[in-house]
Each structure stands twice: as C-alpha cells, then as structure tokens.
Amino acid sequence: MSQANDHELRQRLELIDRMVAEGRRGLEYYGSFFVLWGAGHLAALAWQSFLPYGNWAWGTCMWTCAAIAIALGFRISRRQRVHTRLGQAIGGIWWAFGGAMTIAFIFDRQHPIETFFLLLGMANVTSGLALRWRTQIAVGLLWWAAAGLSLALHSDDIQRLAFAIMALVGEVGFGLYLMASERRDRTASKVDTGA
Amino acid sequence: VPDLPELDPVVHAQLRLAAMTLLNSSEEAEFTWLRDRLGATDGNLSVHLSKLEEAGYIKVSKRFEERKPRSFYRLTDKGRAAYLRYLEALRSLLGKDLSPRD
Numbered sequence: 001m002s003q004a005n006d007h008e009l010r011q012r013l014e015l016i017d018r019m020v021a022e023g024r025r026g027l028e029y030y031g032s033f034f035v036l037w038g039a040g041h042l043a044a045l046a047w048q049s050f051l052p053y054g055n056w057a058w059g060t061c062m063w064t065c066a067a068i069a070i071a072l073g074f075r076i077s078r079r080q081r082v083h084t085r086l087g088q089a090i091g092g093i094w095w096a097f098g099g100a101m102t103i104a105f106i107f108d109r110q111h112p113i114e115t116f117f118l119l120l121g122m123a124n125v126t127s128g129l130a131l132r133w134r135t136q137i138a139v140g141l142l143w144w145a146a147a148g149l150s151l152a153l154h155s156d157d158i159q160r161l162a163f164a165i166m167a168l169v170g171e172v173g174f175g176l177y178l179m180a181s182e183r184r185d186r187t188a189s190k191v192d193t194g195a
Numbered sequence: 196v197p198d199l200p201e202l203d204p205v206v207h208a209q210l211r212l213a214a215m216t217l218l219n220s221s222e223e224a225e226f227t228w229l230r231d232r233l234g235a236t237d238g239n240l241s242v243h244l245s246k247l248e249e250a251g252y253i254k255v256s257k258r259f260e261e262r263k264p265r266s267f268y269r270l271t272d273k274g275r276a277a278y279l280r281y282l283e284a285l286r287s288l289l290g291k292d293l294s295p296r297d
Contacts, residue, residue, distance in 0.1 A: 016285075
C-alpha cells in the first residue's frame with residue numbers, strides 16, 4: 001500500500017493506545033463480591049457481639065457468604081462477554097486469597113484477624129498494581145495499616161473496631177464504588193474509531 | 196533511500212485495527228462487547244470482522260449462552276503476528292519521521 005502520512009500514522013498510534021485502555025475496562029468489577037463479604041463480616045461481628053450463640057457467628061456467616069459468592073461467580077462468568085488474560089490473572093489472585101483465607105480461618109487460632117487483614121491487603125494491592133489502579137492500591141494499604149495497628153496494640157476492642165471500619169470502608173464502600181463505576185462504564189460514551 | 200516498512204492494509208483500516216487491538220489483549224471477545232467498545236454498528240463491524248476472518252487473522256466460534264446465539268472472536272497466531280508486524284512497522288515509520296526533530 002502507499003505509505004500513509006505522518007498525521008494518519010499518529011492517529012493510528014493514538015487509536016491503539018485508546019483501545020488498549022478500553023480493553024482494560026472490559027474487566028468485570030465484581031463490586032457485588034466486596035459488598036457481599038463486607039456485609040457478611042459486619043453481620044458476623046454484630047452477631048458475635050450482641051446476639052446469643054455468638055460462637056456460631058463466624059462459621060455461619062462465612063460459609064454462607066462463600067456459598068453465595070461461588071454461585072454469584074458462576075453466574076457472572078456465564079454472562080461474561082470477554083475473557084482477558086489480565087482478568088484471569090486478577091481472578092487467580094482472588095481465588096488464591098480465598099484458598100489461603102480458608103486455611104487461615106480453619107487453622108489459625110492465634111492471629112486470624114491480622115492474617116485476614118494482611119492477605120486482603122496483599123490481594124488488593126496486587127490487583128491494583130496489575131490494573132494500575134490507585135484506588136484499589138489505597139484500599140490495600142488501608143488493610144495493611146489495620147493489620148499493623150492490630151498487631152501493635154493487641155487489643156480486642158481496637159481490633160473489632162478496626163475490622164468494623166475496614167469492612168464498612170474497604171469492603172462495602174469500595175464494593176459500592178465499583179458497582180457505580182461499572183454502571184457508569186456501561187453508559188459511557190462510545191469510542192470514536194471512525195466507525 | 197532506506198526501505199520503509201509496508202503497513203498491512205488489512206490491519207490498517209481504523210475499525211479493524213481497533214478490533215485487533217482489543218482482541219490482542221483478550222483470549223476471546225463476544226461480538227456485542229466489541230461493538231459496544233468500538234462504537235460501531237452491527238453491519239459495519241460484521242463487514243470488517245469478515246475481512247479479518249478472510250485474511251485468517253481472526254477466528255469466530257458460535258455458541259449458545261442463555262439460549263441466545265453468541266459469536267466469540269479471537270486472534271489467530273497469524274493475526275497476532277500480523278498485528279505485531281504492523282505495530283513494528285508503525286513504530287519504525289514514526290521513528291524515521293520523528294528522527295529529524297529529535
């Protein structure tokens with residue numbers, strides 16, 4: 001073909017950049033998972049603190065959340081319209097987090113809350129770095145700060161307070177933000193490809 | 196005069212280049228997802244995807260999901276190689292053009 005002019009070539013380069021960014025938006029946000037687990041953690045905390053049969057609280061709430069999350073995951077993956085390598089990598093991080101957390105939940109009797117904070121911080125920071133997404137990195141750093149605070153102070157009350165705040169901010173709040181972002185992206189203006 | 200690399204005309208069209216860029220970052224993508232991301236009409240996108248398919252650059256697989264027929268597209272090895280060659284040629288051309296100003 002005859003060689004395109006400089007302007008046209010630059011247009012193509014810009015188009016490629018925009019499409020690479022657009023492809024990244026193809027990832028499902030899974031905001032509902034954060035809301036689900038945040039609500040589960042808050043429910044377990046409230047049950048353990050204020051209701052009878054408190055020693056049943058965590059087991060009941062966590063296994064219920066796990067069952068709902070698995071069902072929700074299958075439903076979302078069936079409706080998924082794009083499968084990206086980045087999406088698979090991010091999914092892998094969260095499956096690995098789930099596996100590690102299940103082991104910690106069953107066997108870690110010494111620092112289960114701190115382990116949870118650290119692992120959740122790690123999963124959020126890793127996802128945020130892979131997606132180059134500062135908001136999620138910041139959420140991960142908050143989880144690590146909560147872990148540091150819990151490990152340093154060794155106080156059950158402070159630990160519970162930190163957990164309640166983080167479940168509210170780092171899970172429910174972040175999940176709602178993700179769901180709002182997903183809705184906004186769905187209605188976002190089309191990309192100009194000259195089509 | 197040094198040889199300038201040729202730009203593959205199949206890849207060079209805007210909509211086809213955009214579609215190939217999206218497919219390059221995906222394992223596979225469904226038709227309506229591509230259409231929404233590209234802001235194209237069904238007809239226009241179909242024509243361009245057919246050209247890519249004819250060139251052997253993409254492969255389509257059709258399957259039913261939730262009782263609806265869906266078309267999923269993915270880049271073939273030939274298509275990925277053509278896309279990477281195109282990027283290389285584009286960089287090379289822009290590099291040559293940019294060099295006097297550097």
